[in-house]
Amino acid sequence: MRLDPVNAVSSFHYYMWNAWGEEECKITFGCAYKHFWEKWNSLASKSILGAAERFYAELSDNNRELLVNRAVALYDGKALREEPHDDDVYVCDACGSKQIEIQAWVDANNAEYLSDVDDDDTDCKWCADCEQSQNFCTLSDYKQRMEDWWKDLDFITMESITGLHETDYFSEDGLQSFVDACNDWWNGQDYDTQRELYFKSQS
Structure with a gap:
């Protein structure tokens, strides 16, 4: 993603102040989020002032990019961007929950995300609400399924x-x-x- 430096800085600070939390950490860093959330809490517990800058400074280049891209994806400077289209959002195929996870390959030495596992492997997908492995579908497909049910x-x-x-x-x-x-x-x-x-x- 090519970023405008001024916009990226503004988006980052606005994001860290207004949106950053454990759920955002999970969205940004995937299955490695616990490592980064612990790092954030350690820095923020000393002083919330400057915590965002200290957190950013301790990240690798790849993880800095993940964090800034997430900030810019949500905010354009200070303007909240539109939510992603339903076709681009995945949910649990069984219950429709957005609280889903997929296993990923992560560098064991620096916790950097490398890639997802095979999308066709149901055992690598997890729904927190169902508390078991489930397939995923798009939000638009699940909504259509509900509409068809309602009409009948x-x-x-x-x-x-x-x-x-x-x-x-x-x-x-x-x-x-x-x-x-x-x-x-x-x-x-x-x-x-x-x-x-x-x-x-x-x-």
């Missing part, structure tokens, strides 16, 4: 899930007003609520 529900199930009642929606357009109300309810739920409802229905 009968009225009794819709009533049970939404708390709405078909008899309250008789109108000139038949039962369409009830369906519309249920769809509005469904679309008003966040992703985690939707996937929890969908996952329970598949159990």
Whole structure:
């Protein structure tokens, strides 16, 4: 990634002050994150002032690049960038959780990330919510699966899930007003609520 130096510096400092935490450390450094999180905590415990600069200084060139690229990916200077497209986000194929991990090759001497393991090997993929190995799929595919399920529900199930009642929606357009109300309810739920409802229905 070719970076504008001024933008990269601004993004880095804004990121470290506003977004940096254990979850971001995990996203940035993958399965080696515990090593870097311990390093960060050790530096920050002495003084939070200047901790970001000290942390950066102790990283290898490759890991510095990972950290700065993550900062620039989220922030353009100080402007928060758009979230990645659903086609570019992976989730657990079984439950839809974003809390997923994949094994990677890491240099044993300096903890630098080298590469992922074979993407086709399910045993190398892990879902923290399922607490077992699972395949991954894109977020867009999982959302489409949930939408297909929702559209195929009968009225009794819709009533049970939404708390709405078909008899309250008789109108000139038949039962369409009830369906519309249920769809509005469904679309008003966040992703985690939707996937929890969908996952329970598949159990």
